[in-house]
Amino acid sequence: MARSRPASRWTLLLSLVVLIACIVVPGLAVKHENFKTCDQSGFCKRNRAYADNASAQGSSWSSPYELDPATIHFKDGQLTGVLVKTISDTEKVYLPLTLSFLESGAARLLVDEERRLKGDIEIRHGSKVNKKRYDEAEKWVIVGGLDASKSAALDGQSETGSTKVLYGPEDKFEAIIRHSPFEVEFQRDGQTHVQLNHQGFLNMEHWRPKVEGKDEESGEDESTWWEESFGGNTDSKPRGPESVGLDISFPGYNHVFGIPEHADSLSLKETRGGSGNHENPYRMYNSDVFEYELDSPMTLYGSIPFMQAHRKGSSVGVFWLNAAETWVDIVKKSAASNPLSMSAASKTNTHTHWFSEAGRIDLFIFLGPTPQALSKTYGELTGYTQLPQHFAIAYHQCRWNYVTDEDVKEVDAKFDKYQIPYDVIWLDLEYTDDRKYFTWDPLTFPDPKGMQEKLDASERKLVVLIDPHIKNKDDYYVSKELNSKGLAVQNKDGEVYDGWCWPGSSNWIDCFNPAAFPWWSSLHKYDKFKGSMSNLFIWNDMNEPSVFNGPETTMPKDNIHYGNWEHRDVHNVNGLTLVNATYQAMLERKKGEIRRPFILTRSYYSGAQRLAAMWTGDNQATWGHLAASLPMVLNNGIAGFPFAGADVGGFFNNPEKELLSRWYQAGIWYPFFRAHAHIDTRRREPYLISEPYRTIISQAIRLRYQLLPAWYTAFHEASVNGTPIVRPQYYVFPDDEEGFAIDDQLYLGDTGLLAKPVVQENTFTTDIYIADDEKYYDYFDFTVYQGAGKRHTVPAPEDKIPLLIQGGHIVPRRDRPRRSSALMRWDPYTFVITLDKNGEANGTLYVDDGETFDYERGGYIHRRFQYRESVLSSEDISTKGAKTAEYLKTMAGVTVERVIIIDPPASWKDKNSVTVIEDGAKAGSTASLEYFEQKGGKASYAVVKSPNVGIGKNWRIEF
């Protein structure tokens, strides 16, 4: 939810504020003038100019940074030294450097500024801000993976002028550190994959005193050093210019992915102009960019500065851990013009240039070599996706707003009447009493408990909005406590910061303050948040933070947070800190109630995947926004935050029925599947849509519910090894160059399910790209598609979702439609099997109670299914724990009711039964098998009925 026309109650109030009035006029184009281009951002412009100057001088350019060889030490997997920046013969700046080699195979480069570490600088305007460069981002972001490598060692072969370190698995990685100019080259198996400062763009703007009149004298353009104005706001910049920049090159790599969030293609574009390229760098500065535009490098609500470079046979990556505003330029050059890059695989080098407004250089380098290895290593550092409660992966029904508790109950009843499953209904802003969070509007929501009880009757949930801006009002106890406890963000003068947001005049909770955590927790307790029940969960919106009258719709950069850090230093992790506090609060709502929290966040940074789901913010009901949602969700997945989705139907405006139904057919492939709509739109709950669309939408939602066992298994995998829940083509086929740029089709986990949603109007076929020479089967009618490296035309009439299954898979599903996913808990399973070229198939299933943390103590079922040599078997791949037996007991009655084998051997025509063996004993038994012959390009299939083997048991079915 976001801006646009405010609800009537406070229109009057708002219209008094001229500044805001001009922002809230509805329209359908992003307000470009609200957000900076590179040219309007001092440090962006300076770093680009620095790069241009270096490039213009070509080989005569020499980076003024050198690593003083006398300072280099190597101990316990860590190289330390002092980087010296030469300004003139007499003026040098000392920059302590560490290059750590980690057990995981990652390397970490940290560069700080000596004078600032020592506090030996003066801050202007008498400001109390911290003198250091911000060094606490890792406190919020990093949760592991920092163990130093035990085997990393200096390479005795180092030549003069460089230091070499061997590290990584079997010491196959090598870092070559050149002293002067400073440059680092990372090799794997003797080949260079990543280069730092190879282009000489390394730039640490050191602290310096402001000298009046110096500008004119030295000829240096200081216009953006000491003060910067934008959109009527002036940034006082008490520490002057302090940006950090570095170029990172990927020789031989043609594709780079990652660095969400942008509404752009998965394969990132070049950013320095030219046909089809962007003019501006990709920007990461979490902002409330409502009505955002497509094919753009503009910043959006969240940032993950993790980039992957990919070519045939290799994936490498970098993670730029900096919480300040960050931009990334990308340029691709033909390798022919650069004889230094010797890659057989590709003729292109990709050069990237990263710069942040403040903070340290803190860079992780990953040498892969596969996309999966990157997911794993990055996840070790920043954490894996939380395993959500099961309801959270089902269908969510939201709009701004369900207007009364009776309205909610009616929507609930209508879903049942039309037999459309859903799990969660959402309340946006308007449920509160006068936009005071932790309260209910007494007129429209007089009986929140009755409403939640009604939902609970079908085990459904309620999610309500709680934002970080607190209405500034004396009679509001939350506001009083915020101020009396001193937990609010301060302005540059050290007073409580007051800005405008939904409630009008507001203050912001400062979650950087450890004391904010217990207070925030206390507000969520049932006796404090009266009317809330245990089936209520939380939506943290506007946490960039969005401030209607702030620069670029956010807080002034010179605001001050706990620890005297400037908002500038911490901006991009700000949203994450709120979600962290909410997560903690949800764990502590009631003593003894230990369940997995569910939180949706709009703003995020690396690490948010441990805490919440995200959505792509305020999109629009257009075909373009539908299409853009797929690369956006895929990109979030490969960047380690796969629990992602876009507002189904589009937030702004009214979708045509065709668009809405196609959006549902696409939305069921978002890991986070929620419909949402703006307050000014017409109601569009699925049951309101006329036929045939109502049925089309219901069928799509039911397909999601049918496949929930496969989804939950994919979520489990993401939670243990970081693999995306929906995966792009290159991730599944990393050696197939044809597929690298494909971002409009996706694979669900390891299931072999390949979906290509229709995202164009009036389109009734689609072309699905198939990389390998396995057979692919249409999910619904088993039409066979085969042929590697080609696009295959698949029919896609309005009621059909283009969906194939690759040969070689066993897909678990549940076929009995229910009102909510919780009611499917004890339902039997169906397996769908497709055989590969060798007549074999594999699959897995993960199940647990979907609610508690018992799975951490063995309370789950994890099975591998295999089909080979005419036997389908189920094997236990779990690790036993204290809760295993108890959980297995609850699941004892849950069985397999059907097995469907697509394209079985023709000899099965004459077969009519199979042998069923459970727990080693013949459980009496045979089960019937029926063979169905098909023609005209559709595969035959066979169905085993009621084998009735237990889902938690070892069993075999012999065909």
Ligand SMILES: *[C@@H]1O[C@H](CO)[C@@H](O)[C@H](O)[C@H]1NC(C)=O
């Ligand atoms: C470009 O770099 C040279 C050093 O090689 C320096 O003297 C000059 O001031 C730089 N120009 C600009 C515009 O930064």
Ligand SMILES: *[C@@H]1O[C@H](CO)[C@@H](O)[C@H](O)[C@H]1NC(C)=O
């Ligand atoms: C929340 O942040 C704290 C640091 O303040 C960190 O120790 C903790 O792990 C975070 N919680 C989660 C669930 O990530």
Ligand SMILES: *[C@@H]1O[C@H](CO)[C@@H](O)[C@H](O)[C@H]1NC(C)=O
């Ligand atoms: C099935 O699993 C086995 C053992 O893990 C593996 O060797 C085989 O390649 C897999 N087959 C398919 C089709 O994935």
